Structure formats: structure tokens, C-alpha cells
Amino acid sequence: MNIAIVGAGLMGRLLALSLLRKQQSDPVTITLFDKDTKQAHNSAAYAAAGLLTPLGESLHCEPNIVEMGFKSLALWPTILDSLQEHTIFQQTGAIMVSHEQDKGDYQRFVRHLKNNYPDDPVQTLDRAGLTALEPEIGRSFNQGLYLPEEGQVGNRRLLIALRKQLELENENENDTDSELNKTGKITSNKLQWLSACTVVDIEVSIKLSTVKYLHNNEEQSRQFDLVIDCRGTGASLKNSRVASTSNSSSTDSSNKDCAPLTDLRSVRGELFQLFAPDVNISRPIRLMHPRYQLYIAPKGNGYYVVGATEIESDDMSPMTVRSAMELLSAAYSVHPGFAEANIRQHVSQCRPAFSDNQPKIIVQDSLIQVNGLYRHGYLIAPVVLEQSLAVITNFLNNTNNALPHNDLLPVTVTGREEQAQLAKVSKEEPEHEHSY
Amino acid sequence: MSLNIYGTQLDSRLLIGSALYPSPQVMKQAILASGSKVVTLSLKRQNPNEQSGQQIWTYIQDIISETNGYLLPNTAGCKTAKEAVTLAKMSREIFQTDWIKLEVIGDDYNLQPDPIELLQATEQLITDGFKVLPYCTDDLVLCQRLYDLGCEVIMPWASPIGTGKGLMNPYNLETIRLRLPDATLILDAGIGKPSDACLAMEMGYDGVLLNSAVALADNPTLMAKAFAQALQAGEQGYVAGIMQQRQTAHPSTPTLDTPFWHQN
Numbered sequence: 222m223n224i225a226i227v228g229a230g231l232m233g234r235l236l237a238l239s240l241l242r243k244q245q246s247d248p249v250t251i252t253l254f255d256k257d258t259k260q261a262h263n264s265a266a267y268a269a270a271g272l273l274t275p276l277g278e279s280l281h282c283e284p285n286i287v288e289m290g291f292k293s294l295a296l297w298p299t300i301l302d303s304l305q306e307h308t309i310f311q312q313t314g315a316i317m318v319s320h321e322q323d324k325g326d327y328q329r330f331v332r333h334l335k336n337n338y339p340d341d342p343v344q345t346l347d348r349a350g351l352t353a354l355e356p357e358i359g360r361s362f363n364q365g366l367y368l369p370e371e372g373q374v375g376n377r378r379l380l381i382a383l384r385k386q387l388e389l390e391n392e393n394e395n396d397t398d399s400e401l402n403k404t405g406k407i408t409s410n411k412l413q414w415l416s417a418c419t420v421v422d423i424e425v426s427i428k429l430s431t432v433k434y435l436h437n438n439e440e441q442s443r444q445f446d447l448v449i450d451c452r453g454t455g456a457s458l459k460n461s462r463v464a465s466t467s468n469s470s471s472t473d474s475s476n477k478d479c480a481p482l483t484d485l486r487s488v489r490g491e492l493f494q495l496f497a498p499d500v501n502i503s504r505p506i507r508l509m510h511p512r513y514q515l516y517i518a519p520k521g522n523g524y525y526v527v528g529a530t531e532i533e534s535d536d537m538s539p540m541t542v543r544s545a546m547e548l549l550s551a552a553y554s555v556h557p558g559f560a561e562a563n564i565r566q567h568v569s570q571c572r573p574a575f576s577d578n579q580p581k582i583i584v585q586d587s588l589i590q591v592n593g594l595y596r597h598g599y600l601i602a603p604v605v606l607e608q609s610l611a612v613i614t615n616f617l618n619n620t621n622n623a624l625p626h627n628d629l630l631p632v633t634v635t636g637r638e639e640q641a642q643l644a645k646v647s648k649e650e651p652e653h654e655h656s657y
Numbered sequence: 658m659s660l661n662i663y664g665t666q667l668d669s670r671l672l673i674g675s676a677l678y679p680s681p682q683v684m685k686q687a688i689l690a691s692g693s694k695v696v697t698l699s700l701k702r703q704n705p706n707e708q709s710g711q712q713i714w715t716y717i718q719d720i721i722s723e724t725n726g727y728l729l730p731n732t733a734g735c736k737t738a739k740e741a742v743t744l745a746k747m748s749r750e751i752f753q754t755d756w757i758k759l760e761v762i763g764d765d766y767n768l769q770p771d772p773i774e775l776l777q778a779t780e781q782l783i784t785d786g787f788k789v790l791p792y793c794t795d796d797l798v799l800c801q802r803l804y805d806l807g808c809e810v811i812m813p814w815a816s817p818i819g820t821g822k823g824l825m826n827p828y829n830l831e832t833i834r835l836r837l838p839d840a841t842l843i844l845d846a847g848i849g850k851p852s853d854a855c856l857a858m859e860m861g862y863d864g865v866l867l868n869s870a871v872a873l874a875d876n877p878t879l880m881a882k883a884f885a886q887a888l889q890a891g892e893q894g895y896v897a898g899i900m901q902q903r904q905t906a907h908p909s910t911p912t913l914d915t916p917f918w919h920q921n
Contacts, residue, residue, distance in 0.1 A: 281679055322766075325821075329873070336875070419817060459712070486681075486712035512677070532702050536709035543702075576716060578680035 222249050222617060225432050225443070227420045229255035231266035231376075231598050232591050234383040235300070235405070235606045236449055236613075241390050241410050245617065249410045252443065253387075254434055256419040256455065262381045265453050268492065270505075270518040271376030271599045272298065272524040272543065274315045276368045277382035277507045277547065278340060278600065280333050281514060285629045289601040292629075296603035297374060305650060306382035309521060311504070316346070316355060318365040326509040326591035331366065342369050357501050358555055372520055373505050374599055387412060401561045423448055427590045429575030434518065447616055449609070450590040453573040457485040482583075485592060487535035487571035491544045492528030495552065497562035500525065508551055514596075516549045524565070527552045531596070556563035572596055582609055585635040591611065605630060660864045662756070663788040663809050663842050664796035665727070667694040670858070671886050672729065672843060675699075675717050676869025677879060685720050687871050691881035694726035695757055697866065701734035704879035705747050714751070729790065731758035736771070738778035741758045745782055756813070757782060758866075759791045767817040772799045783807045792845050795829040797836060804840050811837065812866060815857065821849025824856055824907060827892070834861045851880075858891025 224240060226233050237253050257263045260332025269315055294312065301308050319327030334343055344350070344367040352359025354367060391412040415436060418425035422442075430448040448455055502525070508515040518526040530544045545567065552559040574595040575581055582605070583590040591609050594601065608626040615622055624632060659666040667705040672695040678684035688696060696715055703710030715839045721728055730748035735741040738761060746759045761778055763771025770793050782789050783806055791803050803811050813833055824830060825847065835840055844857040845866040865888060874880035890904035 281680075303880060333875070457712075486716070487711075533713035534703040534709040536704040536707060538704065538707075541702075574680075574683070576680065577682040 222247050222447070223252070223443075224613075225252045225430075225445040225448045226251055226447065226451060227254045227423070227432065228415065228455060229257065229259070229414070230254050230261060230264035230453055231380070231602055232594070232609075233449075233451040233601060234327070234380065234387065234603065236451065236609060237412060237414075237609055238383060238387055239413050239606065240613070241387065243410065245410075247617075248401065249617075251412045252445070253412060253414045254417050254418050254420050254431075254432065256615070259384050259414065259416045261384075263570075264380070264570050265570050266378060266380055266598055268490065268568040269376045269598060270492065270516060270528055271374040271379070272315075272371075272505055272516060272518055273312070273373055274368065274371040274505060274507065274516075275600060276334065276338060276343065276411070277315055277317060277505075277516075278514070279338060280328075280598065282595060282597065284337065284581070284599055286601060288628050289604040289626070290597070292602050292626075293384070293603040294370065294372060297463060300603060300606075301374070301379070301382075306378070306385050308379045309375035310372065310383050311374075312370065313504050314367055314369040314372075315355075315365055315371035315505040315507060316351070316358075316365050316553070317356070317507045317509070318351075318362045320362075321415045323509040323511060326511060327464060330509065334366075339622050343367070344369065353385070355502055355504065355506070357558070358506065361555055364590075366500065371505065375520065376599055379599075388413065393410045398424040403443040420452070423450065423588060425586050427586045428585045431635070446587060447613070448588045449462065449466065450588060451513045451592070451611070453485045453592060453594075454485070454535070454571050454582050456482045456592055457487065457573070458483045458533075480511075480656075481609060482592060484575050486492055486533075486574055486576070488574050488595065489532040489536050489569065489571050490529040490596070491548070491567065491569045492526055492530075493540075493545075493548055493562060494520075494529060494566060494568070495525045495559060495562040496523050497525055497559050498523035499561055500556050500558040502556065506555060508555060510547075510551065513547070515548070517552055517555060525559075525562070529596075535571055537571060540569050546586055572598075580605055581633055582612060582630065583633045583635060584612060584616075587616075589616070608632070623649040661809075662695070662727075662790070667727075669694045669885070670864040670892060671854075671865060671885060672845075672866035673871065674866070674879070676868055677872035679714065684872070685716075685875055687877040687881040688720050689724065690878045690885070691851055691871065692885045693881075694724060695729050695866075696721055696726060697729045697731050697868070699731050700748060700751070701732070701744060705744070705751065708751065716862050718752075721846040727756065728752050728754055729756050729758050730754065731792075732760045732778075733762075736762050736763070738772070738774040738781065739740075739759065740783075741774070741778040742781050743747075743891075745778075746785070747786060749787070754789050755786060756790065759789050768819070770794055770814070772796065775799075776802055779803055779806050779808060790843070795826055795833065796804030797829065797832050798841075800833050800837060808840070809843040810843060813844045814846040815844050816851060818846045820847050821848050821870060822847055823853035827856070827860070830857070831860055851883045854884055855887040855891035855894075858888050859894045861895050864888075879897065897916060 226237050240251050261267050273294050275287040279287045346365040351365045368588050419437045420434045424431040429444045431444050502519050506517045527548050572595050575593040580593045608630045610626045660670045669692045671693040673693040674697045702792040727739045731746045732741040741761045761771050761774040779789050790810045794814045799810050816825040841863045843864040844862050848870050871877050
């Protein structure tokens with residue numbers, strides 16, 4: 222079974238590793254295409270903070286995202302424990318604070334939690350309570366909220382750990398004497414990772430899909446039984462070309478049948494990586510702001526990530542002065558120790574989002590597209606992974622087993638063959654409420 | 658009864674902003690529910706030189722096509738006349754409209770418009786053929802000057818942008834209405850509750866422009882409907898003629914058990 226994964230960001234890597242480990246009677250050969258290098262410095266996952274703060278996000282997303290966030294918090298440790306390289310995972314809560322001028326937004330958030338998440342643990346903190354949890358920010362704020370179940374993951378470390386794990390397990394698969402194969406695995410799955418390789422076209426048909434790509438400046442093409450598209454913003458209409466041959470009446474490469482991602486857009490985000498050895502903050506701090514959801518995420522050893530702007534734009538140019546001032550003044554207002562911090566990096570990147578800001582898994586014949594994780598990549602990735610793997614398993618085994626997260630992440634089926642099968646399952650999905 | 662924007666007659670008196678919604682889809686639902694025919698759009702932060710906001714602009718333009726409405730680009734974020742004029746010209750080129758909501762901010766804390774820069778920019782833009790809809794403070798003389806420059810539509814604030822504090826100075830707003838009877842007056846900024854919008858319409862304002870009050874509601878779509886109805890109630894109240902207030906109670910039927918010399 223030949224499978225292509227297009228895009229080696231967070232979802233691409235997680236899916237590649239899961240498929241490499243997949244026990245199938247028929248071995249799986251995976252080709253991982255990525256226009257980026259293996260460092261993934263151009264992926265949205267690299268330009269993130271790895272916050273796992275479902276309640277912190279809840280004001281600006283629908284309840285299913287919050288629930289996926291909580292489920293993912295429980296799933297992350299198993300994923301991380303299966304990797305040889307250590308990745309930081311912290312679940313010691315997050316703190317929400319607000320300046321006097323933004324008190325209205327803060328009160329709105331408090332009311333929102335009370336009305337929509339009354340059973341989730343939230344503690345109101347006065348200055349003393351705040352100081353007890355985070356001694357160095359108590360002096361800047363009179364009150365705050367403690368969300369004890371929130372956490373974070375070391376996002377950049379994770380991308381590296383996943384790369385190393387993919388390389389390691391692929392080597393082991395090819396080495397018949399390896400420990401892993403002695404443990405009784407019945408298959409020998411293989412991975413080929415084509416980095417710095419841009420996919421220029423995906424031709425979709427019911428049985429086989431063709432991936433056309435540029436490798437060493439030469440256009441090449443390969444056929445696959447299944448193509449999994451995790452390109453993020455690369456799959457938007459502006460950045461991609463996905464052609465279909467499943468509709469025999471048309472040979473037009475811009476066939477509408479295969480443009481389910483016309484609705485995908487880019488939302489620019491900017492963030493700083495600061496080195497501030499004088500600042501001692503141990504958990505993510507979220508700061509109310511009228512336009513953005515600002516956060517300071519401590520990454521250990523004096524490093525902090527301060528983000529992030531949200532601008533409806535596909536502009537990838539460097540950070541603007543205004544954004545820099547907004548982010549840095551926010552950091553400084555939380556802790557004056559940031560004044561002497563070194564700016565190690567400023568990052569601009571675009572998040573992929575559909576118009577409802579919901580993630581989607583779209584199945585069209587032998588193409589599965591996983592996209593639109595927006596600002597919630599790390600927050601919900603484990604659930605999206607489980608759901609995607611269930612869809613893939615159904616495809617590989619020609620089965621129609623129930624999907625584990627249909628209530629939270631329904632699957633859209635646009636192809637013809639699977640439509641009949643999966644539609645049955647999709648039909649039972651309850652609509653998630655549009656409540657904010 | 659329609660709203661007149663430089664000769665274009667619109668059947669809704671609500672103008673609505675396109676920022677701060679939980680998602681573009683919710684924005685679309687709210688705009689459709691509001692019945693508004695004019696959607697404002699800011700492009701300052703989207704690197705308009707490169708047209709980097711094209712995706713969201715197209716999305717908004719599609720909503721407008723669906724409602725047979727109009728796009729009203731704004732100059733939010735500009736602090737000088739020069740900056741605003743440049744952005745207005747860019748907007749005209751990108752969106753093919755000579756309408757511009759002119760916003761020149763003079764103070765960062767309450768986002769108060771700068772009257773001096775606003776007048777300069779208005780003069781320049783009118784010379785350049787724009788139909789200017791200036792966002793200004795509730796100062797009668799400033800509104801008069803804008804009108805004299807040729808602004809057929811004037812948009813004084815109710816209170817600072819995004820505060821939701823409603824009509825802070827009804828006396829000023831009423832005075833502007835009385836003194837500029839022929840101008841199209843749209844109350845812009847600071848609207849929090851549907852009753853604020855209703856009050857403006859009862860005063861005889863021609864329309865209301867708002868954004869946060871809908872976008873930040875728990876249910877933006879329902880709030881959009883509420884505003885549509887509030888505007889209608891206020892407008893009908895104004896047209897119907899609101900009764901005069903009296904100092905003392907006046908029973909609508911005579912109180913028969915009261916001796917006639919005790920009745921008033």
C-alpha cells in the first residue's frame with residue numbers, strides 16, 4: 222500500500238509516525254512530501270507557543286474545540302512518552318490577568334466561563350493568591366483567574382523529536398535484526414521523506430491519486446493508493462492546485478470537484494522569542510486584550526514566547542513595528558524584567574483557517590485532507606490525529622467502522638465511492654452549538 | 658423610508674462593521690441577520706500594498722453581493738490626514754468604490770478622532786472626488802464645518818469606539834440633529850445595547866453604525882436581529898411623532914369620582 226503524506230508540519234509528522242507504526246497485513250510505504258526542510262522552520266507549528274489552554278481559548282472558539290482541547294491534554298503524554306527524545310509537557314495550569322483598561326473584556330471572559338463551563342475548575346485569585354502562584358507577577362495585577370488544568374507542550378522540541386523518531390523507526394524497520402522487529406511486528410513499513418520538495422498538483426481519482434512535485438527543479442510524478450494532504454495554508458486556492466480526474470466530463474485542472482479548500486484562508490500571527498533570565502514565571506500567562514489573545518509562555522532556561530497577533534492577511538513579511546510594540550509592551554506590563562530581555566527571534570507566520578474557524582477532515586475518493594487547525598494546532602492535534610487515523614484505517618481496510626470523535630470533528634465526504642459508506646456515520650453527528 | 662448615502666437609497670438604516678467576530682462565518686450570519694446593506698472594512702493592518710487581506714476581503718464582498726449591499730472601506734488606524742488620504746486612495750483602487758469612512762485618530766487611549774486632521778483629510782478627499790463619511794466627535798461646529806466642506810453624511814460618535822457606553826451626550830447629539838436637518842446623520846461608535854440604537858433613531862438620526870455590540874455579543878446573530886428591530890422601533894417612533902413630556906400626570910380618561918374643581 223502506497224501512501225503519500227503532503228506536508229510535514231505537526232499533523233504530517235504525527236500521521237507519518239502513526240502510519241509507520243501501523244500494523245497491517247499489507248506493508249505500508251509512506252512518502253512524506255514537504256516543501257520545507259526537515260527543520261520545519263516555515264511551518265505554522267514552528268511559529269507557535271504550544272499552549273494547551275482549552276478554557277483560555279474558549280471565548281473565541283466553539284465548545285467542540287474546548288472539548289477536543291481537554292481530550293488532547295489527556296492524550297499528549299502517551300504520544301510524547303512514545304518518543305525517544307524528551308519533549309516538555311507541563312500541566313500546572315495557566316493564569317489569566319487583565320489591566321484595568323481591559324477590565325470589560327476580563328469580566329466578559331469570567332461571565333463566559335460561568336455561563337458555559339460552570340463545572341470546570343476555575344479559581345478567582347486576589348493579589349495574594351496570584352502572588353502565591355506566580356510571585357513575580359503579583360505586583361502588577363490585583364486579580365486574576367487560575368485555570369488549573371491548562372498546560373503547554375514544547376512545540377519546537379516536539380517537531381525535532383518527531384523527526385528523529387521517524388528516522389529512527391524507519392531505520393529499524395529496514396534493519397531486520399533490530400530490536401523493534403524482534404518484538405514481533407509482522408509488517409515492514411517504510412518511509413521516504415522528500416524534504417525541500419514542492420507538490421504542485423494532486424490528481425484525485427477513486428482508485429489511485431497522482432502527486433506531481435518538483436524535486437531538484439524537475440517535475441516528477443508518482444501514483445499512490447492514498448494521499449493525505451496536511452499542507453496547511455499551502456492547500457489554499459491561492460497556494461495550491463489540486464486537479465481531479467474523477468469527473469470524466471472535465472479535464473480542467475481547476476475542476477471544482479477537487480477544490481474543497483477554496484474556503485481556506487490565512488490568518489497572520491506574529492510572536493517573539495525572548496531570553497529573559499531575570500524573569501521567573503513558571504506557567505503560561507494570558508493577558509486580556511481588545512483584539513488579540515496575548516500570552517507569555519515560559520519555555521524553560523529563561524526563554525519565553527510572547528504572542529500572538531491575529532490579522533486577517535496572508536502577508537508573510539517580517540513583524541511590523543506596531544505588532545512588536547503591542548507584544549513587547551504587553552510583556553513589559555506583565556513583568557518589568559522583560560525590559561532587559563534579549564529578543565532572540567521575531568516570527569511571522571500564517572495559520573490555516575476555514576471560514577468557521579473549525580478544523581476539517583475532508584475525504585474525496587483517495588484523497589484525505591486534514592486542515593484548518595487555525596490557532597489550535599497543538600491544542601487539538603491528538604484528537605484530530607485519532608479521527609484521521611480512523612478514517613485512514615477505514616480506507617485501507619475497506620471498512621466502515623464508527624469514528625471515535627464524530628461528535629466533535631465530523632468528517633466531510635465529497636468523493637463518490639466513500640460517500641455512500643461514510644455518509645451513514647456522518648449522518649448521526651450532532652450539530653455542535655454555535656454559542657460563544 | 659430609506660437611508661440616503663450620497664443619493665444611494667438603502668432600505669436598512671444599520672451599518673455594520675466586520676471586525677472582532679468569532680469567525681468569518683459567524684460574521685456572515687450576523688450581517689445577514691442584521692439586514693444591513695453597508696459593511697465597513699478596515700485594511701490598514703493587512704498590508705494593502707500587497708493586497709494580503711484579499712481572502713477576507715473577497716469573503717466580505719461575497720456577503721455584500723448576497724445582500725445587494727455596499728462596501729464602506731474605512732481608514733481605521735490612521736493618525737494623520739496624509740496617511741488617511743493615501744489609504745483612502747488605495748481603498749478606492751482595490752474596492753472600486755468612492756465611498757470612504759474617514760477615521761483619523763487623535764488620541765490612543767480613547768481613540769478619539771482628531772478634528773483638525775479630519776477636516777484636512779476631508780477637504781482633500783472631496784477634492785479628489787470621494788464621497789466622504791467622516792467619523793467625528795459630537796461637536797456641533799465640527800459637524801457644521803464637515804457639512805460645509807460638502808459631506809452629505811456625517812457620523813458623530815455616541816461614545817468612544819468599543820466602549821459600549823451608549824449615548825454619552827444626548828444634548829450634543831440632539832443639537833447636531835436640529836442644526837443640520839438636511840445632513841444624513843449616522844451615529845457611529847460606542848453603541849452597546851439595542852436601546853442605544855433605538856434612542857438615536859428616536860432623536861431623528863438617519864442611521865447607526867456599529868460593530869463590537871454585535872461581534873462581541875454571546876450570540877452575535879441574535880444581537881444583530883435585536884439591533885435591526887431596535888432601529889426600526891426607533892425610526893417608527895420618530896416618524897410617528899413622540900408625545901410631549903409633561904410635568905404632571907394627565908389621566909387619559911376623566912376621573913369621575915373627583916370633583917371638577919379638583920381636576921387639573
